Amino acid sequence: MESVLRQIKKMMPRKLFEAISPTYHFVLSFLGALIYWFPSRKITVIGITGTKGKTSTVEVLNAFLEEAGYKTALAGTLRFKVGKENIENKFKMTMPGRFFVQKLLRCAVNSGCQFAIVEMTSQGVLQSRHRFISLDALIFTNLAPEHIEAHGSYEKYLEAKLKIAKSLExxxxKNKAIISNIDDKEGEKFLNIKVKNKYPYSIKDAEPYSLEKNGLSMTYDSVLMRSHLSGLFNVYNILAASFCASHFNVETSAIKKALKGFKGIRGRVEHIDMGQEFNVIVDYAHTPDSLEKVYEVFQNSKKICVLGNTGGGRDRWKRKEMAKIAELHCSNIILTNEDPYDEDPRAIIDEMARAITIPKYQIIMDRRNAIKEAIKIADTGDTVIITGKGTDPYIMGPNGTKIEWDDATVAREELEKIINENN
Known part of the structure; x- marks a missing residue:
């Protein structure tokens, strides 16, 4: 059925499709739910939305629920999971087509999962992918400008996020809950929806907390907890997951135990350790705010920073902003290719380079060579930070072409070469 609708879409004039697009996507979403017989009605579904922190919060919350003995499913940027079965997300999108999420929820129900955790995006809202998913709870992490070209304005981006909250309403x-970050300027808006249980959270709820070289410590429910995760942003992510888990009667002792054993998340401040005497970090940071927060984790270290920016006319405003942040925080900057799509990759990098006012950067278009150079010039105690892709499995080029890719794998390979050369 979905393939038939897609063929009809291809035959339509573009302007006609744009006119009926909302109806088209609504019908697809309804059909997906109908074909799989509205599976979200049979399982506890937790949605997570926001600009940053969704994936980390999904993974931490999943660890808490599993520690409490629950069988879980999840759908997110990093992976899809039903019980112990995992599939890497290679779609280059957080919420794949409407039928996919409904099918996953049906598999979760049939496999006896009690919980499903779903990352929910504003771009998914544009295509009604949030519809017909009956939520039990929703976590709002934060909001910063992103996908502005897709939505038309920041206000419409916020409106799309609030539609997810309305779907919870x-x-x-029964016993629905909203968990919202009130340190974010938009947090109160998410608490305005009509649900029985509202959990505002703030950094104050984690005090006293400490950000350490290889992790953090924080307080939750008057209990001191330790984590291998780094950065203030992860304190927020842990808080969100903790409040949500507590709503579903997970004991604080289980939260503490799960957090202590949680080793980290691929592509999210991921440490690449091959025995070298300097840090190599891979992170998904692709907005100015997230980039700055990653750099701040290593504020006491000399930083060699590898970054680029997505093409295809997407969020062009970010390019100069991210270059300026790199200039502020990094001792060496290497600008490189990321996902050019149909844009000239060199033009993207030149646009970023014009925002750097001092000659401490270089341009290496080949991403592998850029990573190689960063590792080559790193000294003892330095930190090489490779951002923009995280676990993205492809470099996207013109006309839908793609090259298989993994920043962490490439970093390991280049580290191994240099280590072998020095032995």
Whole structure:
């Protein structure tokens, strides 16, 4: 059925499709739910939305629920999971087509999962992918400008996020909950929806906390906890997951134990360790705010920073901003290719380079060579930070072409070469 609708879409004039697009996507979403017989009604579904922190919060919350003995499913940027079965997300999108999420939820129900955790995006909202998912709870992490070209303005981006909150309000589930970051300027708006249980959270809820070289410590429910995760942003992510887990009666002792054993998340401040005497970090940071927060984790270290920016006309405003942040925080900057799509990759990098006012950067278009150079010039105690892709499995080029890619794998390979050369 979905393939038939897609063929009809291809035959339509573009302007006609744009006119009926909302109806088209609504129908697809309804069909997906109908074909799999509205699976979200049979399982506890937790949605997570926001600009940053969704994936980390999904993974931490999943660890808490599993520690409490629950069987879980999840759908997110990093992976899809039903029980112990995992599939890497290679779609280059967080919420794949409407039928995919409904099928995953049906598999979760049939496999006996009690919880499903779903990352929910504003771009998914544009295509009604949030519809017909009956939510029990929603976590709002934060909001910063992103996908502005897709939405038309920041206000419409916020509006799309709030539609997810409204879907929680309309859900026929009982004992619904909203968990919202009130340190974010938009946090109160998410608490305005009509649900029984509202959990505002703030950094104050984690005090006293400490950001350490190889992790953090924080307080939750008057209990001191330790984590291998780094950065203030992860304190927020842990808080969000903790409040949500507590709502579903997970004991604080289980939260503490799970957090202590949680080793980290691929592509999210991921440490690449091959025995070298300097840090190599891979992170998904692709917005100015997230980039700055990653750099701040290593504020006491000399930083060699590898970054680029997505093409295809996407969020062009970010390019100069991210270059300026790199200039502020990094001792050496290497600008490189990321996902040019249909844009000239060199033009993207030149646009970033014009925002750097001092000659401490170089341009190496080949991403592998850029990573190689960063590792080559690193000294003892330095930190090489490779951002923009995280676990993205492809470099996207013109006309839908793609090259298989993994920043962490390439970093390991280049580290191994240099280590072998020096032995």
């Amino acid at each position: 309309k859900s026929n589930k």
